[in-house]
Amino acid sequence: MARTSARTLELLSLLQTADRWGGPELAARLGVSLRTLRRDIETLRGLGTPVVSSGGRHATYRLAPGAVLPPLRLDGEQAVAISLALQTAPVSVLGLRDAADRALGTLAQVMPPELRAQVDATRVTTVRNYWDFSDAPIDPDVVAAVGDAVRRGHLLRAEVLRPDRSRPAPGEPDFEPPRRLEPHHLVLWAGRWYVVAFDLGAADWVIHRVDRLHPLMPTGVPFERRPLPATDVGEYVRSHPDRGDTPAHWQCLGSAVLSLPAGVVGMWAPGGSVVEDLGRDRCRLVLGAWSWAGIAGILATFDCEVSQVEPVELRRACTDLSDRFRQAGTGQGHPPSNPRA
Structure with a gap:
């Protein structure tokens, strides 16, 4: 038995x-x-x-879906995986941290001693990354509305919000009628939620920041799924120059024109930056950091010609950084004139 x-x-x-x-x-x-x-x-x-x-x-x-959730049976690896996922869950969704902590506590209470010991051995502390941005967490109702349209394959009607998430009113210069979107995929990248959709009005593929959308009432109108414009939807979002982003809030914010295709720069640019496609293998990168030297250092990592650097503080930082590296190349070096430059 x-x-x-x-x-x-x-x-x-x-x-x-x-x-x-x-x-x-x-x-x-x-x-x-x-x-x-x-x-x-x-x-x-x-x-x-x-x-x-x-x-x-x-x-x-x-x-099959049932009225009662069937009991879960977890082995050691599954228990540790769920524990780590709950502890390191992104805080991009409002209220997720508290819900994750409660879920972890519920699991711990019903686990047998040997599994609980494995979970307790994997307690972690998450620290905000240098490139984490200060956007407010997204409303879970918005994620749910967009995600439900993706799952069901239903047409999504949504208004595009301003960067501060306010809704333009009819008659205002930036007001636009609601978009009619065929939402195909939700993608979470660099702590931000994006939806890859086909815009019926523009007759083209678009990427929208989910937190910049205000979904209207569900349409219930099904659509036939189209072949995606890329085999890897995550890579498509990462390399697409127009994702509806605006620069994250940083102490210093600058821009420069790089002699590289927008797709290449978009793939490697930090989260919270903006890439503007200028054509002919050129693009403008707008990004921020805690110092002007930090932005200059990021520009140097692209190893290409850089022009139209703005503002003047960033140009000075590029000159200063060039002098420091030149000195470093001689083996001498000197202390920076202004560590916060």
Whole structure:
């Protein structure tokens, strides 16, 4: 009986890891016959777990949505993975940190001692990265509305907000009618949420900052999914020069024209920067840092011709940094004249 109960729990765990299992494959994983597998499936059903199966010799099995969440069975690796995910969850969604802490506490209470010991051994402290920006967390209702349209494949009507997230009113110079979007993918990059969509009005692919959208009432209108403009949607967002971004709030903010394609610069530019495509393998990069020397150092990493550097403080920092590196190349060096330049 103990072996049967353990196998039933293992079966439940396997069903939770895939959308659908083939009967022979599932039986092989459990080390049982197909007849025993069918008996274990009936045991799960008797416990209230909704398992859907297809008929025939090569039946398939999957968990169906049920009114009651079935019990979760986690092994050590899964428990540690969930623990780390909850502890390092991004704080880009309003209220997520508190919800993650409560979820972690709930898991810890029901874990057996050996799993809890593994989780306790992976306690971590997250520290804001140098490039983390100071945007306010996104409203979870907005993420849910856009995500639901993506999942269902429904047309999304949304207004584009100003950088400060205010809504332009009709008659104001920057007012635009709501966009009609076919949302295909949600992408989280550099702590910001983006939606890759096909804009019916512009008849082209666009990338919108989700926190800059104000979704209107759900349309319920389905759309036929189009082939994406890139095989890797994450890379498409990273390398796209126009993501609806504005520079993050920094103590120093500057810009320069780089002799590189916008896609290349957009791929490697820090989060919170803006890349403007100027054509002919040129682009303008707008970015910030805690010092002018910091911006100058980032520009140097692109290893290309740099021009139209603004403002004057950034030009001075470039000159000062050049002098420092020249001195460093001779093996002499000298203390910087202004560490905060």
